[in-house]
Amino acid sequence: MAEEKKKKEYNFREFSTCEATIQMLQKAAADGVETAFQRAAEMKACPIGADSACCKHCAMGPCRLNSKDPYSKVGVCGATIDTIAARNFARMVASGCAAHTDHGMSMLDVFREVVNGRIADYKIKDEEKLRSVAASIGIEVEGRETMEIAKDLYEELERTYTQVDGEIPFVSRVPKKTLETWRKHGVVPRGAMREIMEIMHRSHMGVDQDYENIVKQCSRTALADGWGGSMVATEISDILFGTPKPLVAGVNMGFLKEDHVNIIVHGHEPNLFESMIDSVNDPELVAKAKEAGAAGINLLGMCCSGAEVLSRHGVPHAGNFMSTEAVIATGAVDAMAVDVQCIKQALVQMSECYGTKFFTTNPRAKIEGAQHVEFHEHEPRKCTNKVVEMAIERFKNRPGRVVIPQRRDMGVHGFSHEYINYMLGGTFRGSYTPLNDNIINGRIRGVAGVVGCTNPRVKQDWVHVELVKELIKNNVLVVQTGCSQIALAKAGLMKPDAAVLAGDGLAEVCETVGMPPVLGCGSCVDNSRILIACAEMVRVGGLGESIADLPVAGAAPEWMSEKAISIGQYFVASGVFTVFGVTFPTIKETKFHKLLFEGLEQMGFGKWGFAADPYEMARMMIDHIDKKREALGIMG
Ligand code: CUV
Ligand code: SF4
Numbered sequence: 001m002a003e004e005k006k007k008k009e010y011n012f013r014e015f016s017t018c019e020a021t022i023q024m025l026q027k028a029a030a031d032g033v034e035t036a037f038q039r040a041a042e043m044k045a046c047p048i049g050a051d052s053a054c055c056k057h058c059a060m061g062p063c064r065l066n067s068k069d070p071y072s073k074v075g076v077c078g079a080t081i082d083t084i085a086a087r088n089f090a091r092m093v094a095s096g097c098a099a100h101t102d103h104g105m106s107m108l109d110v111f112r113e114v115v116n117g118r119i120a121d122y123k124i125k126d127e128e129k130l131r132s133v134a135a136s137i138g139i140e141v142e143g144r145e146t147m148e149i150a151k152d153l154y155e156e157l158e159r160t161y162t163q164v165d166g167e168i169p170f171v172s173r174v175p176k177k178t179l180e181t182w183r184k185h186g187v188v189p190r191g192a193m194r195e196i197m198e199i200m201h202r203s204h205m206g207v208d209q210d211y212e213n214i215v216k217q218c219s220r221t222a223l224a225d226g227w228g229g230s231m232v233a234t235e236i237s238d239i240l241f242g243t244p245k246p247l248v249a250g251v252n253m254g255f256l257k258e259d260h261v262n263i264i265v266h267g268h269e270p271n272l273f274e275s276m277i278d279s280v281n282d283p284e285l286v287a288k289a290k291e292a293g294a295a296g297i298n299l300l301g302m303c304c305s306g307a308e309v310l311s312r313h314g315v316p317h318a319g320n321f322m323s324t325e326a327v328i329a330t331g332a333v334d335a336m337a338v339d340v341q342c343i344k345q346a347l348v349q350m351s352e353c354y355g356t357k358f359f360t361t362n363p364r365a366k367i368e369g370a371q372h373v374e375f376h377e378h379e380p381r382k383c384t385n386k387v388v389e390m391a392i393e394r395f396k397n398r399p400g401r402v403v404i405p406q407r408r409d410m411g412v413h414g415f416s417h418e419y420i421n422y423m424l425g426g427t428f429r430g431s432y433t434p435l436n437d438n439i440i441n442g443r444i445r446g447v448a449g450v451v452g453c454t455n456p457r458v459k460q461d462w463v464h465v466e467l468v469k470e471l472i473k474n475n476v477l478v479v480q481t482g483c484s485q486i487a488l489a490k491a492g493l494m495k496p497d498a499a500v501l502a503g504d505g506l507a508e509v510c511e512t513v514g515m516p517p518v519l520g521c522g523s524c525v526d527n528s529r530i531l532i533a534c535a536e537m538v539r540v541g542g543l544g545e546s547i548a549d550l551p552v553a554g555a556a557p558e559w560m561s562e563k564a565i566s567i568g569q570y571f572v573a574s575g576v577f578t579v580f581g582v583t584f585p586t587i588k589e590t591k592f593h594k595l596l597f598e599g600l601e602q603m604g605f606g607k608w609g610f611a612a613d614p615y616e617m618a619r620m621m622i623d624h625i626d627k628k629r630e631a632l633g634i635m636g
Contacts, residue, residue, distance in 0.1 A: 096566025101229025163191035226570030267339035320483035335391035411494025443505035446625030452556030548575030
């Protein structure tokens with residue numbers, strides 16, 4: 001049976017549009033190694049699960065309802081399709097929110113220890129950012145010492161997690177009318193721990209069985225992610241490691257170097273990566289690498305922490321989520337170190353096949369068969385030095401042939417919200433700011449956030465790239481994060497000269513400012529930058545009073561993770577029309593689906609949309625943007 005599987009022929013061009021990934025998938029197949037693309041092709045998605053029509057919340061079940069006729073049956077306890085789907089959705093939000101907020105909490109832990117003087121390896125690198133974040137939540141900054149402000153900031157931000165009553169600190173950044181909508185519906189988050197606990201409780205068997213009430217808690221929990229945990233993660237990372245500014249950096253597998261020791265860091269929390277940067281630049285370790293016959297040590301990122309250091313320091317990025325197995329097939333990766341989230345368990349087996357040293361580093365995320373070298377923020381270099389040493393060992397004894405796809409894509413990355421404000425902000429032109437002005441005068445039709453994962457159920461990168469091309473062609477400025485940003489970087493859209501692909505109005509703005517039509521903002525937690533940019537657009541004026549009034553839309557065209565659902569829900573709850581691709585965990589003819597896709601908008605929030613086809617997705621987003629323009633009276 002296994003033999004038969006290996007012989008099965010695949011057309012790898014149907015799996016991906018990333019040439020480097022295709023080349024490596026072919027190589028892996030020739031080497032007799034299987035990847036997630038093949039596994040997805042072999043294992044059809046479960047149709048009942050895809051529709052979220054099953055429940056396993058208790059042992060009277062699991063219960064399966066009928067997708068074709070969803071109201072014909074109920075679960076053993078009597079739970080309806082709306083209850084079951086809403087509870088399943090709630091648990092996705094809970095898990096996604098937990099991932100981002102726990103990441104934010106790790107950052108806050110480091111920050112606390114830096115402030116207390118107990119960590120020497122990191123320091124407050126961006127004092128200006130520290131002061132502006134503190135001031136944004138009402139901390140006095142005038143004439144005060146940095147460390148005093150930092151102590152207060154730590155204490156305030158801790159409330160994002162531990163507060164049991166009241167509102168999380170960053171609600172101070174939410175436009176007044178948006179916040180009024182949240183208050184009216186009782187969805188202002190108290191503290192992330194409380195919201196996640198409550199959503200888990202409410203989705204237990206026999207508790208909340210009113211889909212509308214469950215969706216309220218979904219919003220409240222998701223907002224604790226977007227305006228809470230994710231925002232803390234972004235802001236603290238900027239304070240400790242520097243706020244990104246645009247820089248030219250490279251993406252793709254061609255940045256692996258055959259004559260160097262190659263190390264990839266893949267995961268989400270920047271701490272590991274920052275210390276790895278120090279380790280690969282340590283003269284002693286570089287000397288060791290040279291002794292071993294290497295020309296030097298070469299560090300690359302993958303997935304989100306990769307997207308973060310790409311933005312922050314210009315460290316090259318090897319590829320997005322669906323390239324993590326493929327890159328190992330190059331044989332050039334001497335070590336891969338991972339921390340948390342989006343790490344395929346199959347990477348261990350893949351690494352074994354190609355002799356890559358694979359390390360887990362976070363106590364939260366061990367993988368059976370992987371070597372665990374624990375990372376401690378108090379002595380981070382112990383871990384990262386060891387990984388480098390092991391990588392050098394592997395370089396000395398590279399087992400197989402090395403094949404590196406010769407693809408390198410340069411582009412501009414690192415658009416923090418501060419920089420977007422600076423670049424398109426100021427008051428030197430017109431009555432508002434260039435961004436708002438250009439939206440009002442119609443050169444820019446609107447702004448779209450295109451974000452999220454890649455997924456082997458669709459052709460890798462293709463949906464992202466086609467959607468973004470269609471949007472900019474129609475004068476919609478695109479902001480990006482995560483794996484989507486990497487897809488567009490590989491397609492060359494992060495270069496200022498990609499403005500030729502934009503409509504006349506957007507192209508003119510890009511040429512005047514010298515920016516690309518697609519702005520890369522960083523990792524998934526950096527979606528919080530997009531929220532802040534939206535709030536800023538409202539604050540500046542001329543585009544309505546709440547985020548829901550703005551001519552903006554969001555999309556995750558190739559999403560796969562529960563984190564994506566949490567992100568989608570916080571954008572929707574913040575007032576943004578958000579379209580997902582691939583599949584959506586609801587049945588169209590149900591009340592729950594209608595609430596997400598229509599009802600929420602009537603209540604003053606945004607709403608969900610779904611389209612698998614990128615052109616249809618673009619049309620939906622542009623129609624929405626036009627509808628908002630019309631309501632603002634700035635049509636045409
Ligand atoms: Ni957090 S969540 S695949 S790495 S964007 Fe990439 Fe980004 Fe999705 Fe994961
Ligand atoms: Fe079935 Fe209800 Fe138990 Fe879910 S909670 S498994 S629907 S009996």
